[in-house]
Amino acid sequence: MDLKARAHRSLRSARYLLGGLTTALPSLAGYVLLPILCFSLIVAPVLPWAVRPLRALADAERRRAERVLGRPVRRPYPTPEGNAYRRTLQLLRSPGTRKDMAWMLVHGIVGLVLPVLVLGVLLSLLLTISIPLWWWTLPGGTLTLLAAPLTTWMQAIVLSAVCAWLLAALFFWLAPATVRLETRIAEIMLGTWTGAGRRIEELTASRAGALQAHEAELRRIERDLHDGTQAQLVAVAMRLALADRRFDKDPQSSRKMVLDAKTTVDEALVQLRTVIRGIHPPILSDRGLNGAIRSLAAGRPIPTALDLPETDHRPPAAVEAAAYFVVAEALTNIARHSDASRAQVSLRYDGPTLCVTVRDDGCGGATPDSTSGSGLAGVRRRVAALDGTTRIDSPVGSGTTIEVVLPCGS
Amino acid sequence: MRIVIAEDNVLLREGLILLLEEVGHEIVAVVGSGPEIVPTLLEHRPDVAVLDVRLPPGFRDEGLRAAIETRKLVPGQPLLVLSQYVEESYAAELLGLGASGIGYLLKDRVGHIEEFQDALERVAAGGTALDPEVVSQLMSRRDPLDALSPREREVLGLMAQGLDNPTIATTLFITERSVSKHIGSILAKLNLPPSDSGSRRVRAVLAYLNA
The missing domain is CATH 1.10.10.10 (Winged helix-like DNA-binding domain superfamily/Winged helix DNA-binding domain)
Incomplete structure (x- = not known):
């Protein structure tokens, strides 16, 4: 990142932290209100009015954090139900209320200290930069920088430059880091964020993806069978019917019909094989993943090195099929687009996961863009459908590495 | 009989033409997509039209929709809809146009020339031909x-x-x-x-x- 972008980001961070004062100061005021809140646990009817401003404050902080995080900070409040008494009781018991209070206590201090700290560094930086403008107005040697009293212009300029550089580095690091801290506090203390919560969201997304991928697969298979095999068989039936009809009158043309039918049957068989391979490559059933990958690599125009672990361990069929699909797509891409001279495929079982890496020394620049026709978007979808991850590293001019990690279940 | 065919699959189109000509019919026009059907039928007014259900551009039920459209413009135009799968609801939509001069058959039936011929003539004469599967x-x-x-x-x-x-x-x-x-x-x-x-x-x- 260049200096300008860094400075820009740090200043934006400082602005965010300053904005945090709008929630930090009321939080501090909340310290005074907290005893009232606690008291109102006994005087329950007051609680709804006491909780409302707290929630408003927490909401304001959530919105601020969301803008920076780029993802929602979900309100952990259950929808209130029942009569007034039950709703009050729910408010009282809601972990959201307790979490909001805890956040208020933390934010009242952190939200004040952090901006002051960052602002302090920024002001020191500005002050240091301006030293050459005014140091001479002070009596010689009064001002000390880095343990050296300033006595000459040379010293003033060099030392202030060094100090400014140090302070700038500190500011550039500190400002974004404190913003990260503050938004993280907001996310954890104000959101429904928990390890399990996030996992559920990821699972929901990948499950939806899996269903979508599954549906697309089924539609593709249906189309292939409907337009291919089934149509071919109907055509064969028509020709055989014609052949039968002409058999006595015109054996010559009857024979031609039979031959036509036979050609169509052959084509139908080829087509059917393609469809079957698309569903589950038979070679996987016959020879396992290693054998299937060996046969993929054999006869490639680009020499392909294989690093396959010798193991009796067999991952679930869906994982094997996906791994095979990844390697097949990647090798096809390499042959078509990469202009590579060498390729490498490696498999690694790492605990409960299967890691597939395909590397080449070609021109790079591969994108998982669905419009690029590289099939990488398909790879990503199929892998995500199994809750796996895909990493594509393809800088222009220096080869492509595709790394896929697939969980194999327990 | 003068017949119009709507079928996009080349193999099946050729097969249909061969077969229908074999039994003495005249193919006056052949189209390969849904939107061509209505204008072609309006132009030729065939004795019967043989329509595939799934056609370009959408590969959904273009043939069926063209059939319904045609019957609105030319009531009583005999139509025989062929499909690789049968759907009760499609049959119901077609028969909603009145059962006379309507046929809905699996493509498989085409292989039984006499039965197919019989169904075609029945539809052309204002009768009904509904696939046994439906x-x-x-x-x-x-x-x-x-x-x-x-x-x-x-x-x-x-x-x-x-x-x-x-x-x-x-x-x-x-x-x-x-x-x-x-x-x-x-x-x-x-x-x-x-x-x-x-x-x-x-x-x-x-x-x-x-x-």
Whole structure:
């Protein structure tokens, strides 16, 4: 990142932290209100009015954090139900209320200290930069920088430059880091964020993806069978019917019909094989993943090195099929687009996961863009459908590495 | 007969042309996509049109929709819709246009030239040709058919396909007289009005099955 972008980001961070004062100061005021809140646990009817401003404050902080995080900070409040008494009781018991209070206590201090700290560094930086403008107005040697009293212009300029550089580095690091801290506090203390919560969201997304991928697969298979095999068989039936009809009158043309039918049957068989391979490559059933990958690599125009672990361990069929699909797509891409001279495929079982890496020394620049026709978007979808991850590293001019990690279940 | 064909699959198109010409029909036009159907039929006014259900550009039910559109513009235009799969609801949509001059068959039937020829002529003459598969789908949904004897259920199925009494008689190896008797008994048991005319009878039976 260049200096300008860094400075820009740090200043934006400082602005965010300053904005945090709008929630930090009321939080501090909340310290005074907290005893009232606690008291109102006994005087329950007051609680709804006491909780409302707290929630408003927490909401304001959530919105601020969301803008920076780029993802929602979900309100952990259950929808209130029942009569007034039950709703009050729910408010009282809601972990959201307790979490909001805890956040208020933390934010009242952190939200004040952090901006002051960052602002302090920024002001020191500005002050240091301006030293050459005014140091001479002070009596010689009064001002000390880095343990050296300033006595000459040379010293003033060099030392202030060094100090400014140090302070700038500190500011550039500190400002974004404190913003990260503050938004993280907001996310954890104000959101429904928990390890399990996030996992559920990821699972929901990948499950939806899996269903979508599954549906697309089924539609593709249906189309292939409907337009291919089934149509071919109907055509064969028509020709055989014609052949039968002409058999006595015109054996010559009857024979031609039979031959036509036979050609169509052959084509139908080829087509059917393609469809079957698309569903589950038979070679996987016959020879396992290693054998299937060996046969993929054999006869490639680009020499392909294989690093396959010798193991009796067999991952679930869906994982094997996906791994095979990844390697097949990647090798096809390499042959078509990469202009590579060498390729490498490696498999690694790492605990409960299967890691597939395909590397080449070609021109790079591969994108998982669905419009690029590289099939990488398909790879990503199929892998995500199994809750796996895909990493594509393809800088222009220096080869492509595709790394896929697939969980194999327990 | 003068026939228009709508079929996008080259193999099937050629097969259909060969087959229909073989049995002495004249193919006046062949189209390969849904939007071409209506204008072509308006231009040629064939004795019957043979339409595939799934056609470009959308590969959904373009053929079926063109059939419905055509019948609105040219009431009574005989249409035989062919498909690689049958759907009760498609049959219902087609028959909603009135059962006369409507056919809906699996493509597989084309391989049985005589039956296909028969269905084609029936549709062209204003009759009905409904695939046995659709009929059995419809019949499997109706429990009260228990009231019918197995033979009567057979006759009902053939009736629903649009066959006339002589054809039903030949198919089941029985006399036309006993076919008439069975039909009378079926219509009575199902509380349908007695009727001899083909398409009105089919409509009544299908309406009953579809209810």
